[in-house]
Amino acid sequence: MNPIPDHIRRYIGEARVCRIATAGAGGAPHVIPVCPVFDGDRTLAVDLGPESVTARALRANPRAAVLIDDYDDDWSKLRKVVLHCIATPIAGAEQDAAWERIRAKYPQYGSVNWAPRLTMALRIERWVQEGVGA
C-alpha cells in the first residue's frame, strides 16, 4: 500500500462521519453513514448493530469501501478519500482502545448509553484521494 501522507491522515482522523459501502451475499450493495475513529495508522473502528444490514454483509464479504468526503457547491472545493478496507470484529484490548477513541471523539454516545455492540476494525488495504490538499 502507498504510505498515507500526514495531511490525509488528519483528514481521515477529523471526519465526523463516513459512508461505508458493502457488497453482501448475492452482490447486494449497501451504504450507511457511520461515525468512525482512526488509529492514525491504517485502521478505522466503528460500532455496528450486530444484526444490521452492514454487519450481515460484512460477515458474508469482509470487503468495505469507506468514503470520507466534503461536498461544496463550489466544485473546486470538493474533497474525498476512498479507503478500501477489510473488516474484522475486534474484542479485548483492541476493542477497548477503539472505545477510548470513540468516547473521546463522540461524547454524544453517552446520551445513547454507549455500550459496545459489534465493534469492527476496518483495515485499510488501498486508498485514493481527490482534492485533499496538504
Next chain:
Amino acid sequence: MNPIPDHIRRYIGEARVCRIATAGAGGAPHVIPVCPVFDGDRTLAVDLGPESVTARALRANPRAAVLIDDYDDDWSKLRKVVLHCIATPIAGAEQDAAWERIRAKYPQYGSVNWAPRLTMALRIERWVQEGVGA
C-alpha cells in the same frame, strides 16, 4: 414498493449530493459522491465517467444503493434515506429531460463545460428512511 410520501420526495429532490454504492464483478464494494437529479416520481439520474469504477461496476451488476443523508453532531437530527435502485443508461428524450434538470439544479456544470457522458437512470425499487420528518 411502498409509495414514497411527499416529504421524502422533497428530501430526495433537494439533496445536493448523494453517495452511490455499487458491488462490481467479484463482489468489490465501491462508493462515490455524486450530484443527483430526481424526477419526483421514482427515478434519479446521474452523469458518470463511462470508464469510472462506478460505471464499470454497474455494467457488471446494475444494483445500486443510494444514500441521501445529513450528519449532525446532535444525533437527534440525523436523517437518511437509502434507495435501492437498478441502474440503466439512458439516451434520447429521457437523457435530454435528465440534463434539463441537471442544468437547472447545478449551474456550476456550465463552468466545467460538461457535455453529457454516461447518463444513468437509477430506478428506485425499494427505500427506507430514518429521521426525515413530514
